[in-house]
Amino acid sequence: MDPEDFFNSRPTGWLGEHWAWALDVPLLEELRRGPLTDRTDLEVGLALTRLLHEDFTAYGTGGGERMNNDSVVVAIKAHRAVLERLGLEPPRLPFRNFSSFYDYWRRQGMSGGGGWAARRECMEGLFGPSRDVLEEIEEAEYEAQFRKSTTGRFKNLIFAAVGPKPKIVLRDAVNNDVEIVENAENCLVFDHQLPPNGLTWSQMVTWWAELHQVPAVGIDSAHQLYARLFASLDSGPEQILFRTYCSRYGHAQGPDTPALIPQVYLHSDPYTRRTPGHTPTLPRQRMDFLLLTPDRSRIVIEVDGIHHYADSQRNASPRLYAEMVAEDRRLRLSGYDIYRFGGHEFTQPDITAKLDTFFDELLLRHKRPGT
Incomplete structure (x- = not known):
């Protein structure tokens, strides 16, 4: 103030x-x-x-x-x-x-x-x-x-995959270094040092410009980055949420608003899912959206389609629901904040207003103390 x-x-x-x-x-x-x-x-x-x-x-x-x-x-x-x-x-x-x-x-x-x-x-x-x-x-x-923030140290973001998902391995267990061994060309990797006040849209644009050796000034780089991120979203509700956030904060609120990062990989579990007799140990490999805010919070936003709680026959599945809430608990204990939207909400005429109100209140809550 x-x-x-x-x-x-x-x-x-x-x-x-x-x-x-x-x-x-x-x-x-x-x-x-x-x-x-x-x-x-x-x-x-x-x-x-x-x-x-x-x-x-x-x-x-x-x-x-x-x-x-x-x-x-x-x-x-x-x-x-x-x-x-x-x-x-x-x-x-x-x-x-x-x-x-x-x-x-x-x-x-x-x-x-x-x-x-x-x-x-x-x-x-x-x-x-x-x-x-x-x-x-x-x-x-x-x-x-x-x-009180998340456990562990930020090293990189693997996100916005288009096409076959990346296969990630732990290359160095001592230094916790990961490597994408397949389909690396389909995703983006942000490996700059995380600034103390979170990750903003302007910082993402600067990273994108350096990656593609184009000027960071002007709107061309920002539009290119937006288009690339949007291309990673394959569901209508996710597209509505991303478009609404960027429309509200991309221009009117300035470039220092936290970037809304889509399709972020939490971890990779490429083996247990294919091994007969083994139960998948990592139910959620990817989060729908991530915000890294000025108070150093890591905020996960999930858009839940029917596959989150129903089987292929569209019958309610207690097992799928239990896996989802168990993973939510694990993330919360690691310091993440999690917010969920139901896919049905995006069929309602007031969804844009509802999203605007949600993000206004969320960003106010997670601003840097003293600002």
């Missing part, structure tokens, strides 16, 4: 060449009564601390503060309430607004030569400790996300 989020801005002037800042007083009053529904007190408290620090510093130096003498009082009260809910002691300000701050710095000898530097130092002394504590808490919560 940024300090600007506490304002409503609007263009002013004959040609709209200037912007006027108006503090969102109802929002600040709501914060005095209790936490917001879509923001944590931690991120609100940090943004409010920065706002007060910046505006009082601006008022005491070159000007350019965004609040006025009355609205800054509301911000101070909201700031105090938020920090108290967090169990922190709010700064003890020896003034209540800009006017009394002016009187204060004159009494304290912070006028004349060196006054600006003295007033900056004063603001750092008042708001800096709260900011530092909040940033430490934020970083601790961010690191806690990592400790």
